[in-house]
Amino acid sequence: MRMDDKIETPNSAVTRSLSLIEVVGLSEKPVTLNDLAERIDMPRATLHRLCQRLVEEGFLFREPDRRHYSVGPRLFKMGLTIVGSGVGTQRHAILKQVVDVTRETCNFVTRSGCDAIYLARVESDWPLRVHLEPGSRVPLHCTASGKLLLAHMDVQQRQKLLASLTFERFTPATIMSADALESEFAEILRDGYSTDREEFMIGLIAIAVPVFDRNGRVVASLACHAPKARMTLDDSKRYVPVLQSAARKLAQTF
Structure with a gap:
């Protein structure tokens, strides 16, 4: 999958979460919510909620600047x-x-x-x-x-x-x-x-x-x-x- 391909996500919380993890995991550097919105066909509010939940669960890490996300310890x-x-x-x-x-x-x-x-x-x-x-x-x-x-x-x-x-x-x-x-x-x-x-x-x-x-x-x-x-x-x-x-x-x- 090319990193400039946009991911279309079916209406499933699991699929959406996996798509988000995929983008963050394949990125060469921490990504912002704007970066994710450009890559994933998902409302920004939904993206924000998923990021927060994945951070809480340890799958994503929120960088010190509070704007960027990277791979978390669990992932x-x-x-x-x-x-x-x-x-x-x-x-x-x-x-x-x-x-x-x-x-x-x-x-x-x-x-x-x-x-x-x-x-x-x-x-x-x-x-x-x-x-x-x-x-x-x-x-x-x-x-x-x-x-x-x-x-x-x-x-x-x-x-x-x-x-x-x-x-x-x-x-x-x-x-x-x-x-x-x-x-x-x-x-x-x-x-x-x-x-x-x-x-x-x-x-x-x-x-x-x-x-x-x-x-x-x-x-x-x-x-x-x-x-x-x-x-x-x-x-x-x-x-x-x-x-x-x-x-x-x-x-x-x-």
Whole structure:
């Protein structure tokens, strides 16, 4: 189906909801009510009610600007399950190659609303490790992947999102203001990678690189994290070329 084709919806609440989910799910960026009205043959008032209900149920997410809608956590988790036997297997194999080199846990992460969400993850063999499943959500402001994804956002959208964030302190090193984050974003864009200096968990460090789509947009991140007792932040930077090579392979899975 081409994205410029208009969807005619039979008079059924289920069909209308599925049509709305289809348009939002296939969109490359968050959509407004006007965008949906152009794509779906449905009264605006009905569209608005359906969007509200789907947000309440977790199938859609209302962006911080309150005008745009994107895929919600419930729909996102369903998508992860569906692709798990195909693309998910390919991504797992790429992450496993990185883990074999670094001997530490690797994550494939994207943004979902105000959180970073794990698309795929391969654990290290060490008994001491942080266990999180694909689909797990972590904060944006204090994780290597979260900060990297924020750094590559459109500036205006990022500022709106940051204005809506709750800056929860997880450790003494957690960054607690948008201004402090903006300073770090400049470093991330300059260096090509992001780090977590025990900002999310005491004793845990991480490094992340961007994953680009075919249009050059950053759509995800690839991160490696480890206890500081096993890997220092300087040690982790040695693996940036390994992560970047794997990120290029992951880009082919989109």
